[in-house]
Amino acid sequence: MAIAVRRTSWDPFTALLRQVDGDFDAIVRRAFTGAVPARTGFVPAADVARDGADVVVTLELPGVAAEDVTVEVADHRLRVTGQRREEQATDKDGVLIREIRTGSFRREFALPEHVTAEAIEAEQADGILRIRVREVAAPKPQARKIEVRSSAPRAVEADTPAQGE
Template structure:
């Protein structure tokens, strides 16, 4: 059996390729704009902890919210900025608003009480220590 490529005659739908190109360009540009608001996150695991590094330059540490609900760690940030410039007869106002929210499901072996975070040089570092392993214990029957 042979695989045969099917080509739709362009005379039936003369604008099909143009429409596909426009839609692909639109989806690509919308997707890039959407992704640009979500910071990249590096996750490292060592023997004693998990480290999340969130690339968030230009933020203030006061803008970050870090919550733990069960095993779901959520990191979010909301930043609002307003600039107002007045000069005689005219006034110029500029508004800037940016936010993001990322959630991570943590493994069962974490010590939730000792999670720490710091923001330095445009990178939010969240350290999630691992819990001590509970070793099985043999109990003698009396």
């Protein structure tokens, strides 16, 4: 009976590429979405879509209870924080595999200066958090007529000597 032995070796170049790839992904995510990924836990997926003058931010939060989510506005940023709690589980055979990430999360989105907390509504159902930011499009200033004043012609004084001087 022959036993097959599989050899695996550690390749430092591949490990470095994986690290750089993860760092690059985080930089791109921050640059294009303005989102700040969580340092621990998980980063919920988000969609940002325009709906007329409003913007709707949708986050996937399966397994996160509404009471474990906070939506707030601070420093012209929409901040969503929360926590997915770990469920206690035991296995009779002593083997447990967990692939569902738990822990805290934080996502931030830039807001225009004129948007206040009063313009924001949030609701969560079936693992989806929807945040509507009303009137994100800045109001266009209305045309204003500027009065044109007429000025009387001014007499030009000459510095030329009078006749006979």
